Amino acid sequence: MxxxxxxxxxxxxxxxxxxxxxxxxxxxxxxxxxLAQMSPNLHHSGGTICEPTDVAVNKRHLxxxxxxxxxxxxxxxxxxxxxxxxxxxIAMCRILFGADFVEQNCVIMGNxxxxxxxxxxxxxxxxxxxxxxxxxGTIHLPxxxxxxxxxxxxxxxxxxxxxxxxxSCAITQLVRPGAPAVLASFISSMSLRSGSPTFGTxxxxxxxxxMGQLARRLKLPLRCAxxxxxxxxxxxxxxxxSMMSMMSAVQSGANYILHSAGFLDGLxxxxxxKFILDTDxxxxxxxxxxxxxxxxxxxxxxxxAEGGPGQHLFATQHTLRHYQxxxxxxxxxxxxxxxxWDEKGGLDAATRANARWKAQLAAYEAxxxxxxxxxxxxxxxxxxxxxxxxxWY
Numbered sequence: 480m481x482x483x484x485x486x487x488x489x490x491x492x493x494x495x496x497x498x499x500x501x502x503x504x505x506x507x508x509x510x511x512x513x514l515a516q517m518s519p520n521l522h523h524s525g526g527t528i529c530e531p532t533d534v535a536v537n538k539r540h541l542x543x544x545x546x547x548x549x550x551x552x553x554x555x556x557x558x559x560x561x562x563x564x565x566x567x568x569i570a571m572c573r574i575l576f577g578a579d580f581v582e583q584n585c586v587i588m589g590n591x592x593x594x595x596x597x598x599x600x601x602x603x604x605x606x607x608x609x610x611x612x613x614x615x616g617t618i619h620l621p622x623x624x625x626x627x628x629x630x631x632x633x634x635x636x637x638x639x640x641x642x643x644x645x646x647s648c649a650i651t652q653l654v655r656p657g658a659p660a661v662l663a664s665f666i667s668s669m670s671l672r673s674g675s676p677t678f679g680t681x682x683x684x685x686x687x688x689x690m691g692q693l694a695r696r697l698k699l700p701l702r703c704a705x706x707x708x709x710x711x712x713x714x715x716x717x718x719x720x721s722m723m724s725m726m727s728a729v730q731s732g733a734n735y736i737l738h739s740a741g742f743l744d745g746l747x748x749x750x751x752x753k754f755i756l757d758t759d760x761x762x763x764x765x766x767x768x769x770x771x772x773x774x775x776x777x778x779x780x781x782x783x784a785e786g787g788p789g790q791h792l793f794a795t796q797h798t799l800r801h802y803q804x805x806x807x808x809x810x811x812x813x814x815x816x817x818x819x820w821d822e823k824g825g826l827d828a829a830t831r832a833n834a835r836w837k838a839q840l841a842a843y844e845a846x847x848x849x850x851x852x853x854x855x856x857x858x859x860x861x862x863x864x865x866x867x868x869x870x871w872y
Contacts, residue, residue, distance in 0.1 A: 482734055482768075484761050485523035486515050487705065487741040488556070488590065490749040491530045496833045500748055503529035505539070507749070509546045511741065513843045514754055514836060516551040520761035521739065526556025526590055528741070529749040535869035540564040541860045544571050548856065552846040557615075559589040562605040567863060569613045574855045581613065585659045588616035590737065592665075593643040595621040595628040604650060611651035611658040618702050618735070619647035620663030624676055627669060633682050637689050640664045648699065661735060663702035664690045676745050678707035679720020684727035691731030704728030705738025706757040709745045713753040713829045717743060721757060729764050755832035755839075759811045766807035811835060 493507045494500040511528040515521050524547045531539050540558035547555035548571065557568030568589075573581050580586070589610045594600050610617045621643040625631035629639045648660040666686040668677045687704045694701035707724040710717035721742070728736045740757035743750040771777065782797035792798050811831055813820055820826075 482729070482736065483522040483554070484739040485521065485556075485735070485737050486511060486525035486528050486754065487738040487746070487749055488526050488528065489530070490528075490741075490744075490747055491532065492744070492748040493529050493751070494743065494748045495751040495836075496829060500744075502532040503749065504533045505531035505542050505546075507531070508543060509550055510751075510840060511749065511754065512546050512550045513845075514751075514758075514839055515740070516553065516846070517839045517843055518740070518758040518761070520758045520765060522553065523735070524551040524553040524555040525737070527558075536560075536872055537564075537867060537870040538864050541567060541571075541863055544568050545856055545860060548575055549848060549853065550845055555587065557587045557589050557610075559591055559603075559606045561602060562609050565589060565606045565609040569610070569615060571856060571859060572615075574859060575852060581615075583614075585614065585616045588618055588659070588661070590618045591620075591647060593619075593621040593647055595623055595643060596639065597643065599643075599647060599650070603647075607647065607650050608654045611654040611660075614655060614658055616659035616661065617648075617651055618661040618663050618737075619644045620665050620702065622665045622667070624667050624669050625682075626671055627674070629666075631669070631671075633666075633686050633689075636666050637664075637686055637693075640666055640686075640690070641693055645697070660699070661702050662690075662694045662697060662699040663735075665703070666690075667707075676709070678709050678742075678745060679722075679724045681723065684723050687724075687727040687731045687733070691733065695732065700734040701732065702735040702737060703731060703733045705736055706740060706742050706753075706760065707738060707746075708743055708753075711744050711748075713743065713750050713756055713832065717753055718756060718760075718828075722760065725760060725764065729768055751836045752829045752832040755835050756811060756828060759809055762810070763807055 492500050493503040507529050508531045512524055515524055527543060534542055544557060558564035568587060572587050576586050589606060591603055591607050607617055621640055623629035623636050623640055625636050629636045644662050648662060651658040651660045666683045668680045668682050670677050690703050691701060704724045704727055706721035708717040708720040739761055741749045741754035743753050779797050782792050782795045785795045811828060
């Protein structure tokens with residue numbers, strides 16, 4: 480299954496164990512791009528990893544797209560909040576990759592939400608058409624809250640999701656037949672006592688499995704689910720909900736999984752510690768989806784025969800050949816005996832993740848970029864910013 484894992488998207492707040500919850504900044508945004516770049520378990524740099532609220536709304540997309548280009552060498556999402564911001568994202572790609580290359584290849588995608596129930600607004604449709612006209616990719620999904628903007632029954636939510644996503648995908652083909660389009664879903668349950676969204680619950684997980692079947696029937700690539708949670712801390716609730724949601728995504732056959740790392744607080748907050756814990760889960764899922772081979776070597780008959788019945792296998796040739804690669808090895812989990820763990824400070828997973836993200840940022844090295852290209856990108860940004868006053872909408 481070709482698949483791509485990307486960080487979370489769209490949170491106005493960030494949080495860590497040192498400073499708590501606060502509005503995101505462009506420094507936070509760049510940090511998360513760097514952390515994604517350093518993770519071997521993510522394929523994609525993401526999009527609006529967090530909102531850089533210290534930059535004007537009408538200009539922040541320039542800094543975000545540049546951050547993906549400068550601090551990562553992976554694919555990324557462009558701006559979708561206004562058609563002109565979508566145009567800027569594609570124009571920057573033409574500088575980075577070359578106009579001819581962009582004309583012939585998909586180098587960027589936009590992630591578009593319908594306005595449920597059953598509305599595609601003018602800003603959204605113009606943004607879709609901007610990407611499609613340039614031959615670039617688009618992802619199409621409603622954000623469905625059962626009982627609020629969609630039927631609370633899963634069958635009803637799925638039917639609405641399919642209809643809205645298919646119509647949104649179809650717009651691309653009216654503009655440019657063959658333009659890349661991704662079917663998608665974001666189906667969420669609700670706490671009907673409070674009206675708050677709930678994430679990582681079993682019913683939407685079933686919805687992801689069904690969307691996988693529908694996408695295969697339509698022969699369209701699929702985006703769904705992610706490491707979702709409504710927990711306010713990177714704790715047991717956060718990871719239990721995330722695993723429920725993420726397992727459904729990978730088992731649905733999803734090709735692109737946004738929100739794979741950092742999602743906390745019902746998507747309102749991007750967490751440094753949960754980013755690390757989530758990317759560790761992503762590593763486990765790589766091993767899970769890889770499966771296993773069955774052959775003479777992997778069956779291990781020689782390991783059992785070498786020492787005979789009742790003998791341990793620690794020193795067998797089979798064990799020595801495979802011990803470094805047989806099992807996935809977590810970068811965060813603690814497997815020490817209680818006494819050793821306690822002597823070393825009794826650190827919980829969130830505290831270990833806190834130390835790890837700091838160490839990774841300290842060790843980060845930016846990928847190479849042609850100096851002339853970098854200068855052209857900076858000049859484009861400066862010119863675009865100077866052309867209009869700051870606007871916070």
